[in-house]
Amino acid sequence: MKSIKCLALAASLLTLFAACKKENADSGLGLHPKENAVAAQAGINVFGKYENGFLMVHEGQYGVNNGDLWYYSYDSNKVAKDIYKKENPTKNLGPTTSTLQFATIFNNKVYMVVKVGGPLVATDAHTLVETGRIANLPQSEGYAFVGVDASRGLLSAVDGVYRISLSGPTLGTKVAGINGPAGDMLLAGNYVFVMTKDDGVVALNAADYSIAKKFGIGDAGFARTNDGTVWVAGKDSLVGINPTSLAVSRVKLPFATTNPWAYLSWRSGSLTSNGTAVFIAERKSTAGIGGNIEYGGTKLYRYVPGNAASLSAPFLTVPSGQHFYGSAVRYNAARNELLVITLTDEFGASNDNRWQMYDPGTAALKETVRYSGYYFPALPVFY
Template structure:
C-alpha cells in the first residue's frame, strides 16, 4: 500500500522520537581522570588520593595495592609502613563500563634516600661507626649502626672500621686491628650476621660474587666467604701477601695485592688468570666496562674481556697503602654513566713495615682520548684542608664527587668536612662540616 505524504512525515517523526529515546537511555561511564601519578615516601609518611570522577552516581569503587583490595571508597590514603615499590590501582564501575587509574609509589628504606660515610673512630678511645647523610634533610645522623643495634659495636676501641660496601641489599663492614666483619640490612641497618674473628685479626675489603659467595681481602691474602653464615672459608691459592681493594667485572675478580700488584681471578673457581705487577691503587669502572687502577706514575685501563692493559702517564707518583695497619681503599673513582676517571694525588711517607699514604689536595680528571686531561688538576680543595681516608668517591645519584677532608695533613684534626663537587664542572656545591675525632674513611652509596 502506498503511504501518503502526511503519513510518511508522521512515520519519520516517530522514528526520530524512538531514536532520541534510545540515546536518552544510554548510561555514561564513571569518567575517571586517568592522569595517575608517582610519589616517593619515607617510612611512616602518607599520601592521599582523590581521583576526579565525572559521573560518580551509581558507581562502585575499588582500591588495590599490589593486587590486594584495600578499600571501596572514592578516596584512599596510603601509609608507607615498609620499604618497597607499590602499584596502586583505583577502579570505578557502573552498568556501562569500568574506568581505572594507576598510581606508583616508592617507599624509601630508613637509610636509603642518602648515603653513608665510614668513620674509623678514635684509636684507643672510641670505636668506629657509620654516619648517614640524608638527601631529605641535608643533615648527618651519627652512629647509625649503634643506634639501630643497641649493645653491639665493631670491636674494642683499638679496632678501626675501615671499609663498607652494599651488596644485594646488605651492607658489609670490615674492621682492622682485631675487629669483625659485620653484615646488616642496608635499608634498616639492623644487623643480620657477623664474623667475630678475621684472618690474622686484620680484615680489609669485601666483595660479593653471587648470591652465596663473597671474598674478604686481609693482611695475608684473600679468603672465601660463605654469605649464608656468614662464615670465613678457605684461603685463595696463589695470593700470599696483603690484599686490599677488589672488583668483580664479568667473569673475573680484580684484586689489588702488595706482593703481585693486580691479580686477576676467575669468578668460577678463583684460579689466577693474570698478574699485573705495577698496580698499587684501584679500582674504578666506567660506562664502557673498563676496569681502572693506577701504579707507579701510570693510570691503568684493563679490558674486562681480553684483560689487555693500556697505560696513561699521570703527572705524579701514585702512592700505595701497605704499611702495617695503614691499609685503606684507594683514591680513584669513576661514574657508571660516563667514561671519565678521577684520581687524587696523595703523599706518602715511612710507616711500620711499608709506606704510609696521607694528605693531598688535588684531584685529576682523565677523559679517555684527551691527551690534555692531566695538564692541570680538575679540583684543588680549599686551603688548610687535606684529604683523609679514601679521599674521593663518585655519587651516581647526584653526579657529584664527595671529597673527605680534615684540617691537618696527618689527620690530627677534629674539624671534619665533606665537600660536594659538581663532577662535570669541578665547582664546589656544598660543604658539610662537623666537629669531633671521627676520621671519615670512605663514602658508601647505594
C-alpha cells in the same frame, strides 16, 4: 564516579604523605614508617629507612670509641650519626682499638670490615639491623669485601684473600696464590680483580678463584668507566685493564702514585669514575712500618680516556687549609657529584670534618657538610 573517588583518595593520601614528611623533617633520616605506608598506597616509590641517601664510614677514635656508619638523607640534607649503634644497641664493631675502614652494599646487605682485631659484619641494607658476623678475621686484620654471587664473596686480608659463604656469613679457606696483603677488589665480567702488595693487580677467575693473571703493576684501585675498562693507579700512571682480554694500556700521570701498604694503615684507593672520566687524588707518602704511609694531598685530577691532555692540570684543588683523608674521593651517581673527604690536618689529627660535593663536569663546589669531633671519615658508600 569511580574516577572522581580515585582522585579524591589520591589527593588525601598525598596530603597525609606531606603531613608525615613534615612531622619527620628534623630527624635527619629519610622517610618515616608512616610515610612509607602512605607512599606505597599512593603509588610512590618507597625507600628503605636508610636508602634515600648515602652512608659514610667513620674509623672511630683509637682507644676512645668504635667506628660507625653515618647517614646523609637526601630528603632533609641532614646527617644522622652512629646509625649502626642506634639499630644494634647491644652489639659493637670490635674493641675501641679496632678501626672500621671499609663497607660496601651487595645483594641488599651492607658488609663492613673492621681492621685491627675487628669483625666482618653484615646488616640489612635498608634497616642497618645486623644479620650476621664473622667475629675473628685472618691474622686479626681484614681489609675489604666483594660479593661474587648470591652465595659467595671474598674477604681481603693482611695475608691474602679468603672465601666467604654469604649464608652466615662464614669464613672459608684461603685462595691459593696470594699470600701477602690484599686490599680493594672488583668483580668485572668473569674475573675478580684484587689489588695486592706483592703482585699488583691479580685477576681471579670468578668461577673457581684460580689465578688468571698477575699483572705486576698497580698500587691502588679500582674505578670503572662505561666502556667496561677497569682502572688502577700504578707508580706514575693510570693503568686501564680490559676485563675480557686482560690487555693493559697506560697513561702517564703528572705525579707519582702512592700505595696504602704500611702496617695497619691500609685504606681503599683514592680514585673513582663517573663513567666517562677517571678521577684520582694526588696523595703524599712517608716511611712507615712495613711500607709507606699514604696521607694528605689537595689536588684532584680528571682523566678523560683517550685525552692525555686532560691530565695537564688539576681538575680541582680543595679549599686552603684542607687535606684529603681516607679514600679521598668517590662518585655519587644518584646526585651526579663527586664527594671529597677532607680534614684540616694533612696527617688526620683534626676534629674539623668536611664532606665536599663537587660537580664532576665543572668542578664547582655545590655543598659542604661540616661537623666537629674525632671521627675520621674514611669512605662513602652509595646505594
